[in-house]
Each structure stands twice: as C-alpha cells, then as structure tokens.
Amino acid sequence: MARQQFRIGVMFSTTGPYSVVARSMLNGALLAFREVNQAQDVLSLEPVVVNPSGDLAQYRALSLDLLTSGIRQVVGCYTSSSRKEVIPCFEKFDGLLWYPSHYEGFESSDNVIYTGASPNQHVLPLVDYLATHVGTRAFCVGSNYIWAWENNRIFRETLTARGGTVVAERYLSVGDTEFDQVIATILDQRPDFVFNNLIGTSAYAFFRGFRAACRARGIDQASQIPVASCTLSEPELGEIGADAVDGHLSSSVYFSSLDTAENAAFMRAYGEAFPDGPVASADAEASYIAVRLLAAALQQAATDDARAVRSAVANQRLAAPQGEVRIDPQTYHAWLTPRIGRSHANGQFELLLEARQPVAPDPYLVQSSPRFATAMRPPLLRMVKA
C-alpha cells in the first residue's frame, strides 16, 4: 500500500517578542512530524513552516498563502489575537487550524481544533490554589490584548465570588518592558500576590524588575508577593535569568518535570532533536499533541478534507507526555490534566498540585461559572490623599 502524503502548514512566530515559546512550539510540532514519519508506514507528513514574526498582518497573509497552495491543515498560532486574525481565512477556505496553546476560551470555531488548555483547566484551578494557600488580594498585570483582558475578567469574577478582591489591573503593550511605574504601584498596594498575564519579553522584564525592586526594599518577593501565571513555562524561566527565576507559581497542564514514562520518552527525544533549545514547554507539548492527533485523524479519514479530519479526531486518544489526552466531540477542545507548579532555580517547576484525571474542557465556562456576571460598580469614595 502506498504511503499517503500530506503537506501540513506550521505557523509559529519564531522571531519577535514571544519567539522563545514559539520556537519551543515549533520544536514540539517537528518532533511529532519526525515520529509520525518514522513510525507510520501508511502516512507521510511534510511540514511547511512559515514565520509571521508576531505581525498580525503576516499571520493573515501567510494563512492565505498556505491555504491557497492546497494545504488544508495548519498547526500554529500562540497569541489569541493571531488566532482570531486567521480564523476567517480558515473558515473561508474550509481549512482546519490546530491551535496548540492555552487560551481564554469563549470561542469554538468549526475550523479550529484546540489542543491547549481552556480557562477551566488553567485559571480556575489557579484561583482555587491562590485563595486557599496564598491570599485573596490580587494585583493583575497583563499584555494589552484579549488574552489578558479576558483571563483577568475570569480571574476577577472567580476571585470576587470567593470573597477576594482585585486591587488594580494594569495593561502594557506586547513587547513593552517599562515597568517602573507598575512595580511602584504594586509595592504601594502590597497585594497578597500578582496575577500575571504578560507574555514574552514583557513578562521576563517584569519578573526581573519586580524581583529587583522587592530586593531593594528588603522584601522576599517569592514568599511575600508571589507572582502567579497561566503562561509561564520552562524556556521562559531561562529568559528571566538566574537572579529572578525561582518561586513563581504557574498553572499548566504540563511541566517538563512530570514523572511519567511518556514524558521521559518525550523529554529524551526532544532533548536529542533540539540540543540547542529552547527547552520543552506546555505549548511545545500541546503542539506535539496537535500533530500526533492530526496524524491519527488523517490516517483514519484517509483524506485531509477538514470535515472528515474533524470528525475523525473525535475518536482519537493519545497517551501524551502529560497523561491521556482526547478531543471533546462537542467543543473540539482537549481533555487535559490541570496542574500547579512552582519554579526553582534550576529552571524547572516543582509540582504542587495536580488533578487526578483529565478534566473535560469547558471553553464557555458553562459548567463552572455563576449564572450572572459579578456586578462591578465604581467605588463611591475615592482616595484623594494618602
């Protein structure tokens, strides 16, 4: 029997402000392509790699190029803004985007398979952990786009329902690294913790600046004002630098320190394939999962037609590095295993908590949010003089 060949688009911004994570995602995807091509005797996948460099216009143009060249399956995107930018192209040409990153939910396009974590798998477990173990006064920082806006909204509503408060929210442009004013405000407000939704170079600069400012004031930042994120991963710990790498909390469905046979094999193969890094991340694992599930669905469907692949993926299960992963046939989001970790000086996360089994995706928080939005009113009195 002749091997069926398919060209698969791979679209990650391997240059630009969030290139470190994107390069680890590309690595995860390429590792899976290699394994599929080596192991399968019926399927051959040819990755067609493009780099939009973090430019939204490039995302749309390159999607168009891929789809008009006859490619119908693309693995790619890290930011929600880029995903939302390209979805109309995939809908127009009836292609399938495999989106391998955690995101803020409230979306379910028929032309997207979501292999990253939904909000009930990252931010809700984090709120639970923080309110139980750290405190209830939060200061939120984030990059100024939909990920941070919506993730902060979910965080705020969930924390408020538990009796907590968000003392302030601050947003900076993607790539912005000027944090002096924000850090001064945080130290002035002295929250129990900072909830961080900054991405890429902005996040690394914030971690460094905040640690240094705390140190200058004699504050042990990691224990007194810890920073909690849903984005922070191992390759980013390296970017933060040895001086400020430890003591950060992260909610993620995957840490490279997980002690499972599947993860050991994944880490060994990843390390051998990409000795120059970046090291594996949750998004790299999600990219690996996306390509492996895509291959299984292509094999079952025997075509790369979007509808056929979409209906075939609903039956697939994968023994992934994080544990069993499967795609929910109603929402086309993944069942994943939420975990909380704390970063160490060695650039790894120590596992603090994990779900006992994979958790169903709930992208619209239908099962896990109150019926009515939390009423937000401006305060009647405002501080005019300290």
Added chain:
Amino acid sequence: MTFRLLQNFKGGRALVITRRAGWESTLETTLAKLGVACDYPDIVDGRAQIDVAMLSPERDILFVDGDLDGAVAIEVEPVSKLPPVPVIGLVGVEAPSRLKALVNLGATSFLRKPVYGGAVYSALFMGINQFLLRSDMHARLQDLEERRRGRRAVLRAIILVMRAQGLDEDTAYSQLRRESMRARQSLETYCEDFLSRWAKPPDTSDRTSGITLQGGNKQAM
C-alpha cells in the same frame, strides 16, 4: 432592582420557530456548547404550537424565523413592548416588513440565516441581556410613574403639617421624610397613608368605656 448581566446560559431552552431545512443544525450544535437545549415546536396551519402560559423567562428563549408569516402569536406588554420571554429574530429575507414584524414581537437581537456558528453567542448574549435590561428599565419606569402620581399627596401632606404645626415648608418636608424612613415606606406612600389617617380621625367611641373581661371584674388597661 438592579440589572445584572447574564453570561452563563446553562439550562436554557431554545424554542426555534422555523421550518426545518438543515441550516438549523449549526444553531443547535452551537447552542448545545453554550448549555442551551433546542426544541422545534410544530407548526400547524401556519401557527407554531407554543403554550405561552408555560413559557419561563428564566429558561426559555424564542428564536423566530422572520420568513414565517405570523407563525408566532404572543402578546407583548403594552407599554414596554416586551414579550414574555426573550425573542431572537432569524433573518432570511432582510425586508423592512419582516424586520418590523420581528421588532413587533419584541426581538432584542438577530441572527442571519443560514446561521454562522461564530455569531450565536453574541446574538444570545445580546438578546437575553437586552431583554433583561428592558425589563429592568420598565420596572424602574413603573416605579417612577407610581411615585410621580404620589407627589400630589406629598404636597398636600406638607401643607397640612405646615398648618397644623406652624412649620415652614422645608421643616415640614424633612419631618415627613424622616417619618417615612422610620416607617420604611417611600415618601409618597407614607404621605398617602398620612393623609388618609388625617382625613379619618380614629373612631374612639368604643374605647371610652371599660371592657369587662369574662369571668372577672378587671378592666383592660
């Protein structure tokens, strides 16, 4: 009453009034993701078979196909023009007459046919929350209308207190307001009660003589 934004539609029931043609499967699968079940009431002699009395605004949402002429017979509230449950118009032929018919049914948002999955959440969110917002505004209007009617009683009560107690207007008003707050009533309601008490002095004829309790000769205090 304070308007609260509804953002989780779990447990909802969509009654989709349309002739089934296949396009509605997108609507049904997208609503299912949002926790909303779909029902398709039969259409008999051009009229959807809905028991209006059984509709619940907490649960039900009507999706009405504007291309069906007069398929839905629901009465809107005469002042607020609100239907008994949220109505979302399904628009095929985008003609003013059909849009007008949907507006007359109290539709608070629209979805174009064939339905595009990515538009359903917005239409549901707007449809239900505009319905709740308008319900809240209507309740506030009714409350204000009642208070407007009660202002005459307030004026009369102020004049009465000024005359009876020799107070100026501001002091009389303050006294009535304070007493209404103590009685936990709106000023208007309190003044209406005050005037009716004043108009009918208490009948004390029965209370002038003592009451003899049965089996004894003690008088009630």
